[in-house]
Amino acid sequence: MTKEERIENLNRLSGTDVRKCMKCGKCSGRCPAFHEMDIKPHQFVSMLEQGKIDQLLQSKAIWSCLSCMACVERCPRGVAPANVVEAVRDTVVRMQGANGIKAEEIPPIVDELIPQQLLVSAYRKYNK
Amino acid sequence: MQRIGVFVCWCGSNIAATVDVEKVAEVIKSEPGVVYSANYQYMCSENGQQLVKQAIKEHNLTGIVIGACSPRMHEATFRKAAEEAGLNPYMVEIANIREHCSWIHKDMDEATEKAIILVRTAIAKVKLNAPLMAGESPVVKRALVIGGGIAGIQAALDIADAGFEVDIVEKNATIGGRMAQIDKTFPTLDCSACILTPKMVDCAQHENIDILSYSEIEEVKGFVGNFSVKIRRKARYVDETKCTGCKICMEKCPSKKGLNEFNMNLNTRPAIYIPFAQAIPNVAVIDPTQCIKLKTGKCGICQKFCGVGAIDYEQKDTFIERQYGAIVVATGFKPIDLDNFNEYGYNDNKDVITSLELERLMNAAGPTNGVLLRPSDGEHPKTITFIQCVGSRDTSGCGKPYCSKICCMYTAKHAMLIREKYPDTQVNVFYIDVRTPGKNYDEFFRRAVEQYGVNYIKGMVGKVYNENGKLMVQGSNLIDNEQVTIESDLVVLAAAIEPEPSVRKIATLLTTSIDTNNFLTESHAKLRPVESPTAGVYLAGVCQGPKDIPETVSQASACAAKVIGLLVKNKLKTNPCVASANENMCNGCSQCANVCAYGAITYEDKEFRLGGGKTEIRRVASVNPAVCQGCGACTVTCPSGAMDLKGFSSKQIMSEVEAICKM
Numbered sequence: 001m002t003k004e005e006r007i008e009n010l011n012r013l014s015g016t017d018v019r020k021c022m023k024c025g026k027c028s029g030r031c032p033a034f035h036e037m038d039i040k041p042h043q044f045v046s047m048l049e050q051g052k053i054d055q056l057l058q059s060k061a062i063w064s065c066l067s068c069m070a071c072v073e074r075c076p077r078g079v080a081p082a083n084v085v086e087a088v089r090d091t092v093v094r095m096q097g098a099n100g101i102k103a104e105e106i107p108p109i110v111d112e113l114i115p116q117q118l119l120v121s122a123y124r125k126y127n128k
Numbered sequence: 129m130q131r132i133g134v135f136v137c138w139c140g141s142n143i144a145a146t147v148d149v150e151k152v153a154e155v156i157k158s159e160p161g162v163v164y165s166a167n168y169q170y171m172c173s174e175n176g177q178q179l180v181k182q183a184i185k186e187h188n189l190t191g192i193v194i195g196a197c198s199p200r201m202h203e204a205t206f207r208k209a210a211e212e213a214g215l216n217p218y219m220v221e222i223a224n225i226r227e228h229c230s231w232i233h234k235d236m237d238e239a240t241e242k243a244i245i246l247v248r249t250a251i252a253k254v255k256l257n258a259p260l261m262a263g264e265s266p267v268v269k270r271a272l273v274i275g276g277g278i279a280g281i282q283a284a285l286d287i288a289d290a291g292f293e294v295d296i297v298e299k300n301a302t303i304g305g306r307m308a309q310i311d312k313t314f315p316t317l318d319c320s321a322c323i324l325t326p327k328m329v330d331c332a333q334h335e336n337i338d339i340l341s342y343s344e345i346e347e348v349k350g351f352v353g354n355f356s357v358k359i360r361r362k363a364r365y366v367d368e369t370k371c372t373g374c375k376i377c378m379e380k381c382p383s384k385k386g387l388n389e390f391n392m393n394l395n396t397r398p399a400i401y402i403p404f405a406q407a408i409p410n411v412a413v414i415d416p417t418q419c420i421k422l423k424t425g426k427c428g429i430c431q432k433f434c435g436v437g438a439i440d441y442e443q444k445d446t447f448i449e450r451q452y453g454a455i456v457v458a459t460g461f462k463p464i465d466l467d468n469f470n471e472y473g474y475n476d477n478k479d480v481i482t483s484l485e486l487e488r489l490m491n492a493a494g495p496t497n498g499v500l501l502r503p504s505d506g507e508h509p510k511t512i513t514f515i516q517c518v519g520s521r522d523t524s525g526c527g528k529p530y531c532s533k534i535c536c537m538y539t540a541k542h543a544m545l546i547r548e549k550y551p552d553t554q555v556n557v558f559y560i561d562v563r564t565p566g567k568n569y570d571e572f573f574r575r576a577v578e579q580y581g582v583n584y585i586k587g588m589v590g591k592v593y594n595e596n597g598k599l600m601v602q603g604s605n606l607i608d609n610e611q612v613t614i615e616s617d618l619v620v621l622a623a624a625i626e627p628e629p630s631v632r633k634i635a636t637l638l639t640t641s642i643d644t645n646n647f648l649t650e651s652h653a654k655l656r657p658v659e660s661p662t663a664g665v666y667l668a669g670v671c672q673g674p675k676d677i678p679e680t681v682s683q684a685s686a687c688a689a690k691v692i693g694l695l696v697k698n699k700l701k702t703n704p705c706v707a708s709a710n711e712n713m714c715n716g717c718s719q720c721a722n723v724c725a726y727g728a729i730t731y732e733d734k735e736f737r738l739g740g741g742k743t744e745i746r747r748v749a750s751v752n753p754a755v756c757q758g759c760g761a762c763t764v765t766c767p768s769g770a771m772d773l774k775g776f777s778s779k780q781i782m783s784e785v786e787a788i789c790k791m
Contacts, residue, residue, distance in 0.1 A: 022521060024560040025604030030471070030590025034611040042604065074471060074590060076522040 006053045006091075013087035016080040018049040027071035027081040037061035041071045041081040048084055062089040067121035086121055130255050133164040133189040134247060135180055137171035137196035139226055144169075146230040148240040152195060155244050159251055163187055172202045177209040184213035191219040191254040195247045197226040216259035218704065218775055223250035245788055252787035256780045260704035265754045267353040267700055268453040271691050272297065274345060274634060277305020278677060279458035279669030279684045281327050286688030287456075288336035292695045295338045295450065296331065297359055299630065302341060302407035303328055305460050309390065309484060311491040311498075313677055314541045315572040321406060321493070328408040341409055344630075346447065348455075348637040349727055351755060352664030353700045355452045363443040365414035365422070366400070370438035373402060373410030377430035377439070386418040388495070392485045394503065395495035400430045400439075405493060412438075454664050454691040455638065457648060458684065459631045461670035463623040464519045468526040472515060472621055473592040478504040479599055480592060480619040483514075483535070486542055500550065502618045509617035512546060513601045514539050514557040515589045519624035521560070528624045528645060533674035535622035536563045540576040542620065547580040556583045556614055558603050566678075585612065592619055631671050638665050639725055648672050658686045666690050705775035706756035707763060709749040711736075713770035716747035720762035720771050728755035729762060 001009065011018070027041040028034055039047065039059045047056050062085055071081040136153045138144035153167040164187045168176050171194060183189060192215065194206050199222040207217035225243040233239040271287050273280045276298030284294045296303060307313075308328075310320040331337050340359060347358035381398035388397040390404050399418040402410060420427040421441055431439040463484055466474040474480045479502045481489070492498035502509045516535055519527030536559070543555045562584070564570040576582040587604030590611075594600070602613045627646040635642040640662040641649040648667050651659040658666050668684040669675065675683070694700075709720070711734060721729040732750050735743050749771065751762075763771045763778065772778060 020523065022560065023606070024517070024521075024588040025586075025606040026588035026590055028590070028606075028611060029588050029603035031611065040609060040611075042606065043609075070590070076517075076524050076527065076588075078524045 003051065003053060007048070007051050010048055010053065010056075010084070010087045010091065013090055014048070014080065014083040016083050018045050018079060018084065020077045021045045021049065021079045022077055024076065026074050026076060027079075030070045030074045032068060032070065033064050033066050036064035041065075041085070044084040044088065045079055045081050056088050057092060057095075059088065061085070062092060065089075065121070067115070067118040069115055069118065082117070086117060089121065130161045131163045131188055131190045132159075132161045132251055132254060133180075133183050133187060133192045134159075134162055134166070134251065135171055135176075135183075135192065135194050135196075136165070136167040136225075136243075136247070137176070137194065138167065138169045139197060139230075140169065143196070143226050143230040143243075146233055146236060146239045147225055147243045148236060149195075149243075151240055152225075152243050152247060156247050156251070159248060161255060162251065164189065171196050172205055177205070180206065180209050181213040184210060184215050189215065191215075191221070191257055193221050193223055193247060193250040193254055195223040195225045195243065195250070198222075198224050198228075218260040219254065219257050221250040221254040221257065223247040248790075249784045249787040252783040253780045256777065256783055257775065260774055262701040262704045263753055264699040265351075265353055265702050267695060267697050268355070268451045269293070269695050270295070270450070270452050271454045271456065271695065272355070272357055272450070272452040273456045273458060275305070275458035275460055275628075275669070275671070276300075276303030276331075276339065276341065277458060277460045277669065278307040278324060278327075279460065279671075279680045280305070280456065281324075281331055282681050282684035283456045283458060283666075283668050283688045283691070284337050285327065285330055285334065286685050287691050287695075288334045290688070290692045290695075291336070292692065293336045293338070295340055295452075297343050297345060298339065298341045299344050300342065300403070301364065301411070301413040302403045302409070303331065303339060304404075304406075304408065306484075307677060308404065308406075309392070309487055309491075311487045311494075312541060312545060314537045315566075315568045317541065317545070325406040328406065332408045339409060340448075341411075342413060345634055345637055350451075351726065351757065352662075353453050353694070353697075354754070355455055355664065356449060357452060357455075358447055358449045361446045361448060363416075363445050364411070365416070365419070365439065365441055365443045366412045367438045367440055367443075368409060368411050370436045371411040371434075372436055372438075373407075373412070374435065375402060375412075376433050376435070377412055378402065380429050380433045382427065382429060383418055383420050386415055391488045391495050392482070394485060394488055414439075414441075454666065454694050456666045456668055456684075456687045456691060457631070457634060457638070457640075457660070457671055458668040458687075459628045459634060459671045461625045461674075462628055464528065464626050466518070466621065466623060469518060469621075471591045472518065472589065472619070473594065473599075474621060477592070477594055477599060477619075478502075479509070479617065480621065482621050482623045483538055483542065484623075486620050490542075490545065500546065507617070508550065509553065511554045511614070511616045512556070512618045512620065513599075513614055513616040514543065514555070514620045514622065515592075515601070515603075516557065516559040516622045517588070517624075518621040520622075522624070528626060530624075530645060530674065531563060532622075532624045533563070534625065534676045536573065537566075537569060537676065539620075539622050540564075540573040540582075543582040544576045544580045547576075547582060554583070555580075556585060556601075556616070558585050558587060558589050558601070560586070560588055566676075587612075625670065625674060627671050638662055640665050658683055658690060664694065702754055703758055704753075705758045705773065706753045707751045707758065707760070707771055707773050708753075709751060709766075710770045710772065711746075711748045713768050714746075714748040714766075715768050715770070716749070717767065719765050719767065720749055723761045723765045724756075725759065725761065726755050726757050728752045728757075 065085045149167045157165045211217045223246040270293045349356040383399040387393040488494040520532040587606040589603035640660040666687040668687045669680040
């Protein structure tokens with residue numbers, strides 16, 4: 001994959017338009033895992049926008065993001081930083097050749113209020 | 129035999145870069161009826177117009193087609209040129225080959241082909257044009273100003289000073305608006321009331337100004353120069369002509385628990401009240417939702433104590449109808465509701481307030497007599513944190529997508545005033561960007577940082593929460609790439625502003641347009657910024673877009689200049705492109721009258737000859753050409769095809785469609 005393809009892939013996986021970010025930092029202002037992250041939520045958005053893919057893929061923060069979606073909920077511009085984190089995490093997992101999720105591993109009883117993405121993220125992290 | 133002239137404009141490179149204008153002029157030459165065809169770089173220029181005029185005379189043209197920009201730009205220009213050359217101005221058609229063609233296409237061949245079709249279409253139409261004569265309508269030399277804030281006050285004073293009568297219709301019990309609530313004004317920090325109240329008094333004393341407070345617009349009929357407006361004078365239960373403003377009723381009223389709207393509900397007021405000390409008119413009003421007498425029939429204390437017998441519990445809403453030549457809309461704004469922003473804890477914490485509430489807390493006439501005390505316990509706040517852009521620049525759907533424009537400056541003002549008056553107070557400001565364009569504005573903001581030591585933190589707040597009775601403000605410090613939590617005694621939210629909601633109804637009554645954010649739309653963003661698209665209706669203040677006091681005053685004065693320019697005219701030329709009914713085809717069904725937004729259509733019984741000496745009386749539609757705006761709603765509604773629009777007849781439209789389809 002070329003760098004451009006990776007950028008395009010991350011944009012597609014995240015499903016969010018990072019150009020809409022107005023650099024207000026509300027995501028990082030809200031993030032409960034902020035202090036655990038080497039790359040902060042707002043930086044995920046701006047680094048993807050600037051194409052700093054290698055740094056993103058090296059990030060340790062993808063394993064400390066709680067996928068609580070607070071940043072998504074609070075963003076005034078409709079950007080979803082957690083989705084960018086998840087896109088990076090997903091890319092890293094796939095590069096390792098491991099698809100952490102298996103359908104039969106999903107517990108039979110799932111609280112329907114839990115965001116789908118949180119579950120998926122949790123499985124990926126658990127399997128890393 | 130028709131003799132048509134065609135003039136194709138290059139518009140510099142605007143058209144010529146995409147459309148082969150010479151080819152268009154050449155091809156069009158062979159169209160039946162076309163006796164002259166030319167192209168020129170700038171047809172709207174003096175030389176271009178001369179070319180048109182000369183051709184009309186030399187070639188005896190009976191109609192002309194200009195292939196150029198939108199008719200909104202230069203239709204009037206070319207009609208005037210035609211008239212000067214002796215051709216009826218309504219024998220001019222514009223083929224829009226710029227906005228509809230060159231600007232939206234890239235391929236030269238395609239664009240050229242389309243331009244030829246558009247010009248052909250206009251030729252087909254102009255062949256069916258008939259000479260029209262503009263009528264005249266008188267101008268009522270009186271203006272209406274809707275809204276009595278600083279915008280309405282300034283517009284009214286300027287119009288009245290020019291010698292015209294003005295009515296200010298204000299929905300609240302007093303004029304003054306938002307500016308009356310503000311403590312100090314940026315960037316000079318002069319007291320808002322000190323500069324506003326003399327203007328309010330000027331309005332009250334001006335012989336040409338009539339203030340209709342506690343009143344609302346109910347109905348608007350007519351058109352530019354001749355508006356007829358029905359105004360509801362709400363029952364204030366106090367005779368305006370008798371009340372002296374002595375306030376004894378306020379003292380004696382036993383129902384004192386009403387929320388004081390003027391003080392942003394931070395304290396209470398009696399059921400009968402005068403909104404603030406310098407209110408104009410200085411007349412009491414009774415809140416019927418709170419008054420014991422009006423609710424239960426028992427009490428009547430204010431009536432007993434009123435020395436002049438001004439209290440009238442039986443008062444009802446009354447209606448007056450007045451005529452105006454022009455209308456200024458100046459309905460103002462309100463801060464948005466913060467229900468969508470529970471992350472800032474506004475609804476849960478008394479000490480999280482809005483900036484407008486802070487204005488009242490700092491104002492000498494406010495609930496704390498100007499001493500800054502926090503609402504929860506009346507203590508002096510030692511750490512105050514401001515949060516900017518609350519609901520502004522928000523495209524998530526919770527707030528408003530626009531910048532509210534005034535918050536950066538008023539927050540800098542608040543921060544400085546607090547540091548000046550209470551130097552032991554720590555003041556923090558969370559901001560995304562500081563936007564301070566304007567004379568002495570950025571200098572003002574920098575003073576807050578450099579001289580007053582206000583702590584500006586670049587970053588947005590993620591949440592405000594209460595921990596053991598302390599407000600914790602958690603947000604980003606983007607410059608240091610940190611997440612910070614600041615313990616604060618008072619949190620002030622710079623809430624976005626939005627147009628006063630009543631503007632929606634007013635826009636409907638005036639048939640003027642409103643954008644997705646409820647701001648009224650100006651006629652042209654750059655060149656007609658104070659005119660609404662509805663002739664004779666002008667816009668002042670925040671109802672048109674976010675703006676501060678200096679801009680509002682400028683816009684209000686600009687409105688006044690436009691209004692004066694209109695009212696000095698004795699007659700206005702009317703648009704001759706109006707509807708008319710073919711009486712022989714009209715079946716009197718009334719459908720056209722039902723759809724007419726302007727009330728231009730009436731019915732009359734007319735006698736028609738049937739032949740053989742017999743006659744019959746039929747009910748037929750009749751259009752008042754002075755009231756008709758030529759919108760065409762009636763022509764498409766008429767089931768029998770009797771209604772037609774002059775200059776836009778069904779025949780003309782169909783011939784245009786045919787010309788497009790012919791290829």
